[in-house]
Amino acid sequence: MLTDAQLQAKVEALIDDNTGQAYGPVWQVLADNNRIHVTLTLGYPTQTQQVALEAKIKAIMADPRELVLDIECQITSHATQGNIAGLKGVKNIIAVASGKGGVGKSTTTVNLALAMAKEGARVGILDADIYGPSQGMLLGFAEGTRPQVREDKFFVPPTAFGVQVMSMAFLTTKDTPVAWRGPMVTGALMQILTQTDWNDLDYLFIDMPPGTGDIQLTLAQKVPVAGSVIVTTPQDIALLDARRGIEMFNKVKIPVLGVVENMSTHICSNCGHHEAIFGDEGGASLANEYNVNVLGKLPLSLAIREQSDAGRPIVVNAPESDTAGIYQSIARKLGATLASQQNEQIAMPTIGMSDD
Known part of the structure; x- marks a missing residue:
């Protein structure tokens, strides 16, 4: 049987996927x-890896004792841009953005949020697309769903699959166009963000509208964002716009x-053939x-589209x-990346001493 020190060395050398x-x-x-x-x-949360990790540890230890x-997941509030005050009830805000519409950003947001919740985190979604909110439909909320109001000034976010959600879709009808100019739109965004009674979230995902306009700039100037995710397709025109999104966040x-x-890649529903119809890599x-x-x-999958339209995202x-x-893997990597960046940011300085 191995000593505690030998066992410690073996698990420390394990590679985190x-x-x-x-x-x-x-x-x-x-x-x-x-x-x-x-x-x-x-x-960062990684609850779904429990069984696989146990198997890895048993394999490297080759020890007859019971394992x-x-x-333990200890999610903390990570650094944000500037000196913006944190948002009550939320540890970390993550913006999910794209340079252009039609690349599946909202579908990615909802499945990513649900995957993060399945990993063991407390998660919320803010639908920041004031003109074209879609999270209500993607999460299967009934038409006419409205948030409860607390103390006449706070929205209590409705929940779906354990995720807290706030969207302009809950404040208008599907047939009501939001015909507002920029200042009205950014004002509405800040109101639904700051006047929502978020309940102890580890991560709040903001489903951003496409582009780099008023809402994106308001987010950067007034909202404490820990990090962003860029969604794109392999197509050159989508990559061109995604590049602008990265430049803006930088x-x-x-x-x-x-x-x-x-x-x-497109997956044929009949034969399973994969084809990179929008380009490769x-x-x-x-x-x-x-x-x-x-x-x-x-992948470009019929199942993702059908289940999203039905209000039952594929992760659930x-x-x-x-x-x-794949969504679970993305969620874990996202959490790990945020945690590792924070560790780099808070590295303590080294103090040198000399007789000079």
Whole structure:
């Protein structure tokens, strides 16, 4: 049987699939003659990896004793741009953006949020597309759903699948156009963001409208954003606009946590053949250009569209599917990237001493 020190060395050398790096000293190992108790403490949620991680540890230890693995998640509030005050009830705000419409940003947002909740985090979604809100439909809310009001000034966000949601769709009807100029739109965004009674969220995902206009600038100037995700397709025209989105976030000092390449390949529903009809590796080239990660690549799938239109996103409607697994992987990598960036930002300075 291995000693505690030997067991510790083995688990510290394990590679975290979410970062591509060794886990390092985030483990605690306590063993006796019958059992090995291993505790892993991470700054991001990874509940769905419990079984796979147990198998990995057993394989590298090759020890006859019973293995008990506890995964502890300690999600903290991460640094944001400037000195903007934090949002009550929310630890981290993540903006999901695209340079152009039609790339599947809202579908990605809802499935990513649901995947993060499945990993064990407390999650909310703010639908910031004032003109064309879609989260109400994507999450299956009944027409006419309205938030409750607390103390005559706070919206209590409706919930779906355990996720708190606020959208302009809850304040208008589907046939009511929002014919507002820029200042009215940004004012509405700030009102539904700050006057929503968010309840102890680890992550609030903001489903951004396409482009780099008023709402994006208001977000950068007034909202404490911990990071952003860029959604694109491999198509050159989508990449051109996504590049502008990355440049905008760079200018306002909001870190881009990664790129999600949507509609990466078309999967034939009859034979399962994969075909890159929008181009190949466009997301990877964009990520390489800006030194960010490709968080994942999603297929152009009939099932994603059908289940989204029905208000049953694929992460909850087909949790064992390959596509749902991709969303889970993206969620874990996103959380890990945010946690690792924060660790880099708060690194303590080294104090040198001399006789001079």
